[in-house]
Amino acid sequence: xxxxxxxxxxxxxxxxxxxxxxxxxxxxxxxxxxxxxxxxxxxxxxxxxxxxxxxxxxxxxxxxxxxxxxxxxxxxxxxxxxxxxxxxxxxxxxxxxxxxxxxxxxxxxxxxxxxxxxxxxxxxxxxxxxxxxxxxxxxxxxxxxxxxxxxxxxxxxxxxxxxxxxxxxxxxxxxxxxxxxxxxxxxxxxxxxxxxxxxxxxxxxxxxxxxxxxxxxxxxxxxxxxxxxxxx
Numbered sequence: 001x002x003x004x005x006x007x008x009x010x011x012x013x014x015x016x017x018x019x020x021x022x023x024x025x026x027x028x029x030x031x032x033x034x035x036x037x038x039x040x041x042x043x044x045x046x047x048x049x050x051x052x053x054x055x056x057x058x059x060x061x062x063x064x065x066x067x068x069x070x071x072x073x074x075x076x077x078x079x080x081x082x083x084x085x086x087x088x089x090x091x092x093x094x095x096x097x098x099x100x101x102x103x104x105x106x107x108x109x110x111x112x113x114x115x116x117x118x119x120x121x122x123x124x125x126x127x128x129x130x131x132x133x134x135x136x137x138x139x140x141x142x143x144x145x146x147x148x149x150x151x152x153x154x155x156x157x158x159x160x161x162x163x164x165x166x167x168x169x170x171x172x173x174x175x176x177x178x179x180x181x182x183x184x185x186x187x188x189x190x191x192x193x194x195x196x197x198x199x200x201x202x203x204x205x206x207x208x209x210x211x212x213x214x215x216x217x218x219x220x221x222x223x224x225x226x227x228x229x230x231x232x
Contacts, residue, residue, distance in 0.1 A: 002043060002044060002047045002232060003047045003050065003051075005229075005230075005231045005232055006044065006047055006048050006228060006229065006232070007051060009227060009228050009229070009230055009231070010033075010048075010051070010052060010228060012227075013033060013211075013224060013227055013228065014028070014033070016211070016212050017031050017033070017211070017212070017215055017222070019212070020211075020212040020213075020215035020216050021215060023216055024215065024216040024217075024218075026215070026218075030220055031215055031219060031220060031221075031222060032054060032220060032221050032222075033052070033054065033222055033224060034054050034055070034056040034076050034078065034204075034221055034222065034223045034224070035048055035052055035054060035055050035056065035224065035225070035228055036055075036056045036057075036058070036078065036207075036223050036224060036225030036228075037055050037056065037057060037066070037225065038056075038057060038058040038059070038062075038079070038225060039225065039226075039229075040225070040228075040229055041232075044229055044232060045066065045070070046070070048228065049070050049072075049073055053072070053073055053074055054073070054074045054076065055070075055073050055074070055075055055076065056075075056076040056077070056078040056097070056223050056225075057075060057076070057077060057078065057079070058077075058078055058079030058080075059079055060077060060079075060081055060082075060085045060088070060089045061085075063075050063077055063089065063092060063093060064088060064089065064092050067092045067093075068092075074094045074095075075092060075093055075094055076093065076094055076095045076096070076097060076221075077089060077093045077095075077096045077097065077098060078097045078098060078161075078204075078223055079098060080098055080100070080134060081096060081098055081099070081104060083103065083104055083107040086104075086107050086108055086111050087111050087115075090108060090111060090112060090115070090117065090119040091115065091117060093119065094120065095120045095121070095122065095158070095202075096108075096119060096120070096121040096122065097121075097122045097124065097161045097204045097221070097223075098122070098124045098134070098161065099121045099122065099123050099124060100123075100124040100134040100135045100136060101136070102144050102147065102148065105121070105123075105148065105151060105155065106151065108121065108154075108155055109151040109154040109155045110154075112154040112155055113154045118153075118154060118155065118156050119155060119156065120156045120158050121155055121156065121157055121158070122157075122158060122159050122160055122161040122202060122204050123136060123141065123148075123157060123159075123160050123161070124136065124160075124161045124162065125137075125138060125141060125160050125161070125162050125180060125183065126162070127162045127164075127176045127179050127180050127183070128162075128163075128164065128165050128176050130165060133163055135161075135162065135163075138179075138183055141183075141187070142186075142187075145187060145190055149191065157200070158200065158201060158202045159184065159200045159201055159202030159203055159204065159220070160180055160183065160184050160187075160200065160202070160203060160204070161203075161204035161205065161221075162176060162177070162180045162204075162205050163205075163207075164176040164177065164205070164206075164210055164214075166209075167209075168209070170209055170210035170212065170213045171213065173206075173210040173213055173214070174213050174216075174217060176205075177203075177205050177206070177210075177213060177214050177217035177218070177219065178217050180203060180205055180217075181203060181217055181218040184200050184203060187200060188200045201220065202220045202221055203218050203219050203220050203221065204219070204220070204221040204222075204223065205217075205219045205221075205222070206219045206222040206223065206224075207222070207223050207224060207225070208224050208225060208226045208227040211223075211224055
């Protein structure tokens with residue numbers, strides 16, 4: 001029963017992604033679904049893992065615990081990461097979506113150099129400038145960009161992430177997603193010889209309510225939780 005419901009929900013989401021890609025002239029293979037399991041019961045997570053392999057967790061401790069139970073799954077951290085949790089998190093995480101300050105990025109770079117690893121991260125941008133949301137302000141990130149490029153030997157910065165304002169009307173998120181895509185292009189143009197391999201290919205944006213609009217505006221990663229588990 002659980003697997004049947006989740007499989008149907010997943011298929012419906014993939015159909016919506018495909019439709020949004022067709023509308024915007026994109027290939028659906030360019031969009032990856034990150035299944036957000038923050039509120040999911042463990043039985044649901046195990047069932048989903050039978051036919052899906054990319055999961056997102058909000059809490060570092062829960063990500064580490066679940067990654068040990070399901071080591072074949074690709075685990076993404078989509079929630080806030082405190083600097084004192086970096087060492088225990090980076091080796092268990094395929095991609096960190098939520099690097100929201102230069103202090104956190106520098107901590108990740110320092111620990112990565114010690115451990116001889118090069119984790120993949122996204123820089124979280126507070127495009128909507130809401131006080132309740134974490135992330136770099138766009139002007140702040142512009143000013144910090146030269147310093148950030150110096151850390152790319154130890155951290156693979158693969159793109160940007162944002163969260164749109166909560167609103168039942170998904171269209172209200174479109175300007176936010178469009179601005180992030182434009183900002184990604186601006187930063188990529190400012191890369192120099194120290195970061196020749198820094199193409200910023202990823203845009204993590206869009207959740208259960210607005211992922212179709214996000215895909216139309218260029219999202220490569222959509223973070224979906226509640227839509228996956230409807231009906232359970």
